[in-house]
Amino acid sequence: MKQIDIVEEQLKEYGEVTRNWCLERYISRLGSIICKLKKKGYEFETEYRVSGNSKDYVYKVVTSPKIAPTSPKTAPERMKLPETDTLFQIKQPFNYH
Numbered sequence: 001m002k003q004i005d006i007v008e009e010q011l012k013e014y015g016e017v018t019r020n021w022c023l024e025r026y027i028s029r030l031g032s033i034i035c036k037l038k039k040k041g042y043e044f045e046t047e048y049r050v051s052g053n054s055k056d057y058v059y060k061v062v063t064s065p066k067i068a069p070t071s072p073k074t075a076p077e078r079m080k081l082p083e084t085d086t087l088f089q090i091k092q093p094f095n096y097h
Contacts (some may be wrong), residue, residue: 001025002037011042011061018049019057034059041065
């Protein structure tokens with residue numbers, strides 16, 4: 001799974017993502033990911049939180065892109081593979097000698 005997908009799932013589930021949450025998951029380029037998500041149609045509100053000794057940047061979703069549901073006519077067809085008894089079809093047996 002790509003880092004942008006991890007951040008996007010966090011945003012969909014909780015409506016916000018923090019810099020420290022990303023750093024804990026080895027996602028160090030949150031600013032770049034936010035920029036890409038803005039191009040996809042997201043709008044964010046940013047906040048700087050200070051709690052005791054802890055400081056963090058928070059990105060809250062204000063607007064998320066509208067995703068049109070795919071209909072069976074527009075959805076890509078799945079590639080059908082020929083049914084076989086084995087995982088791989090062997091055309092010629094390999095000769096070891």
